[in-house]
Amino acid sequence: MSSPIWHPFTQHALTPDATLVNCGEGAWLETEKGRLLDAISSWWVVTHGHRHPKIVAAIKSQADALDQVIFAGFTHQPAEDVARALIEIAPHGLSRVFYSDSGSTSVEVALKMALGFWRNQNKARTRIIALEHAYHGDTVGTMSAGARGVYNAAYEPLLFDVVRLPFPQAGQEHQTLERLEAAAADAAALIVEPLIAGAGGMKIYPPALLHDMARICRRHGTLLIADEVMTGFGRTGTLFACQQAGVTPDILCLAKGLTGGSLPLAATLCSQEIFDAHYSTDRSRTFFHSSSFTANPIACAAARANLQIWRDEPVLERIAMLGEMQEARLARLRGRFENVRRLGTITAMDLKVSDPGYLASAAPDLIRFFHARGILLRPLGNTIYVMPPYCVTAEELDLVYNAIAEAAEKFP
Numbered sequence: 187m188s189s190p191i192w193h194p195f196t197q198h199a200l201t202p203d204a205t206l207v208n209c210g211e212g213a214w215l216e217t218e219k220g221r222l223l224d225a226i227s228s229w230w231v232v233t234h235g236h237r238h239p240k241i242v243a244a245i246k247s248q249a250d251a252l253d254q255v256i257f258a259g260f261t262h263q264p265a266e267d268v269a270r271a272l273i274e275i276a277p278h279g280l281s282r283v284f285y286s287d288s289g290s291t292s293v294e295v296a297l298k299m300a301l302g303f304w305r306n307q308n309k310a311r312t313r314i315i316a317l318e319h320a321y322h323g324d325t326v327g328t329m330s331a332g333a334r335g336v337y338n339a340a341y342e343p344l345l346f347d348v349v350r351l352p353f354p355q356a357g358q359e360h361q362t363l364e365r366l367e368a369a370a371a372d373a374a375a376l377i378v379e380p381l382i383a384g385a386g387g388m389k390i391y392p393p394a395l396l397h398d399m400a401r402i403c404r405r406h407g408t409l410l411i412a413d414e415v416m417t418g419f420g421r422t423g424t425l426f427a428c429q430q431a432g433v434t435p436d437i438l439c440l441a442k443g444l445t446g447g448s449l450p451l452a453a454t455l456c457s458q459e460i461f462d463a464h465y466s467t468d469r470s471r472t473f474f475h476s477s478s479f480t481a482n483p484i485a486c487a488a489a490r491a492n493l494q495i496w497r498d499e500p501v502l503e504r505i506a507m508l509g510e511m512q513e514a515r516l517a518r519l520r521g522r523f524e525n526v527r528r529l530g531t532i533t534a535m536d537l538k539v540s541d542p543g544y545l546a547s548a549a550p551d552l553i554r555f556f557h558a559r560g561i562l563l564r565p566l567g568n569t570i571y572v573m574p575p576y577c578v579t580a581e582e583l584d585l586v587y588n589a590i591a592e593a594a595e596k597f598p
């Protein structure tokens with residue numbers, strides 16, 4: 187019997203039936219067809235590994251106390267604790283936390299906060315500036331800020347215009363900064379993925395450039411939105427990528443790793459100025475945004491446990507070690523791939539093909555190739571990347587990189 191499910195980013199006419207997964211543990215998934223090494227952290231969300239015991243325990247215990255509650259006019263301890271903890275660890279200067287339930291909604295909230303900030307001061311600044319190759323989610327607002335391509339061509343008539351900055355290629359960074367300088371003065375906000383464009387192909391740019399972009403924004407009063415949905419919680423080697431550039435954004439978007447990747451939860455942090463622009467006895471200045479499951483208590487309990495793990499366990503040391511292990515294995519692949527690169531715990535390399543890009547014909551074959559070898563990898567077009575959970579061992583990484591080396595032979 188075929189399943190009635192319509193899967194995300196899946197062309198069902200070309201893709202074999204979805205693999206049934208029964209359980210997960212550490213870096214592994216147990217499927218109906220055997221074990222799979224989860225080398226992409228189940229789409230970039232699982233940080234410490236599947237089913238970290240402290241997160242599982244927190245979820246169980248919260249489920250026994252309060253499952254869900256309306257969040258307008260009501261609050262609960264897990265949400266209060268997580269908000270305070272986030273403000274403590276986030277770049278200094280962020281003082282308010284707005285909850286939602288996915289990366290996309292955290293970015294929608296950020297864009298709406300930025301627009302409300304200007305409107306409530308009667309200033310006509312509505313333009314959003316974004317980077318080439320950006321990905322900020324799959325809702326209409328976040329697609330608008332994201333790069334245009336085959337995956338959103340059908341929705342193009344609904345997308346709003348943004349000022350698009352050229353991606354800061356090595357040697358051409360000045361073009362990015364000049365375009366920003368020209369557009370910033372009357373724009374509402376610049377939104378960036380700090381240090382690495384993820385879904386856009388794991389394209390990396392240096393902290394100095396993020397620092398320069400932040401400086402230009404500051405000078406023109408343009409709000410800076412840091413979309414750390416992917417980069418947050420250690421992926422780039424520091425807790426947040428912004429820290430490497432010494433930058434405090436006006437708005438910070440967090441999701442994927444916030445609960446250690448166990449449950450959907452997102453948070454949008456903002457500066458006091460943005461909150462204050464909405465603070466008024468005039469009810470028309472209210473921040474009009476909500477989702478039914480805003481700050482779900484079980485998800486917040488999972489996030490609270492995750493933040494406790496960051497305090498109790500040597501996570502940053504583990505991440506530094508993982509970076510070194512990745513680097514050593516990557517070195518063997520230089521020459522076999524193009525643009526072999528690493529940022530923190532993330533590595534990426536481009537397969538030389540005649541049709542590069544998201545629809546590169548090699549991509550589905552590569553996915554099957556790795557799957558057959560017990561490895562979950564899901565190249566972005568001809569870009570193969572490895573983004574494992576932090577618990578992954580050297581031996582497990584060898585399995586991943588041996589398969590990639592084999593792929594280099596098989597897919598010339």
Ligand SMILES: *Cc1c(COP(=O)(O)O)cnc(C)c1O
Pocket residue numbers: 288289290291293321322323324379384385413414415416417441442
């Ligand atoms: C994944 C991602 C999003 C969207 O998050 P969802 O939880 O999938 O909606 C937004 N921004 C970035 C940078 C992402 O990597």
